[in-house]
């Protein structure tokens with residue numbers, strides 16, 4: 001029997017994005033509230049959205065993932081409401097949880113649209129959940145929310161990304177360029193966030209990427225019949241120039257590869273679960289332009305999106321978490337060398353800065369061990 005008992009709803013929780021030009025500035029204010037992002041950066045990011053008609057692709061992609069999750073759950077005979085909410089834009093998390101409560105839900109299992117564990121992809125979501133739950137408790141509405149573990153090393157996510165890399169090499173096509181390097185790309189984060197991401201967890205944000213990047217490159221190389229040289233690069237750096245962020249930037253990597261003689265490159269944005277603005281702007285627009293100026297050809301691998309292997313994996317993880325809540329054994333394997341992350345986050349995981357407890361409450365955390 002497949003069952004999500006004891007949960008009575010599934011929540012797909014995402015970042016959110018603007019739908020139209022008038023949404024762009026209010027959306028950016030939501031994102032950066034209290035975060036000290038320089039105005040110059042906000043104007044620049046606003047331009048990225050205006051260049052696409054003021055609409056982010058992220059909401060439509062989440063609607064597609066929502067539909068795919070519903071279909072996969074229904075196909076396995078699991079009848080449960082599956083809803084979508086965002087941290088930074090409509091439909092807002094608090095409103096979605098309120099509706100769930102009013103429809104009778106008390107225990108909610110969440111999938112966040114971030115595969116890796118760091119402050120931005122884990123604790124920030126958990127802080128927002130805790131804040132929403134506190135606001136609802138004030139209204140007399142009490143709910144419990146858990147989330148599935150980070151899924152960067154889940155076989156379904158890795159298989160979807162491997163297929164996408166193989167397809168991108170095939171599109172590079174004739175003349176075959178076996179030595180065309182593979183550049184994995186993810187969102188840059190501040191170095192203190194990177195350090196903190198590996199303090200309580202078994203591996204840091206960048207180490208999580210390196211773990212699955214090696215698996216994807218090896219498996220893709222086996223299928224293509226030639227070794228695939230690869231590296232990891234970062235995009236979308238923000239903040240002030242005085243704070244270090246994870247490097248190298250993808251544009252610098254492209255220049256370095258060109259200097260080494262590369263004429264073709266495959267870009268694989270494994271840090272993103274769908275074609276977010278970072279992918280369609282920072283890679284498909286900006287990095288592509290860099291490559292063209294250098295006279296290099298690039299193919300960008302697809303993101304996991306609604307790849308059935310990815311969706312199946314997410315549903316397996318929902319079922320795994322529910323089974324664990326019921327006290328049943330679970331033994332799902334990972335694709336990389338790293339073990340599965342724990343279902344409930346370890347106390348103190350994914351802080352903004354190593355060793356610094358911000359005091360901001362975060363949901364979905366295991367209780368601290370008794371002293």
Ligand SMILES: CC1=C(CCC(=O)O)c2cc3nc(cc4[nH]c(cc5[nH]c(cc1n2)c(C)c5CCC(=O)O)c(CCC(=O)O)c4C)C(CCC(=O)O)=C3C
Pocket residue numbers: 015016017018028031032035037041042045056057058113114115118120121187188189190236237238239271275276277278
């Ligand atoms: C690791 C990571 C992910 C992946 C995990 C996840 O998916 O959650 C992610 C996703 C996203 N980030 C997004 C957009 C933005 N991120 C910003 C700012 C920042 N991101 C950061 C990190 C990440 N971000 C950080 C350390 C900052 C600076 C400080 C801060 O503010 O925390 C800013 C402010 C301006 C700027 O500084 O660029 C914007 C507008 C969108 C929506 C895109 C769309 O519309 O398609 C998505 C999916």
Ligand SMILES: [Fe+2]
Pocket residue numbers: 187
């Ligand atoms: Fe971001």
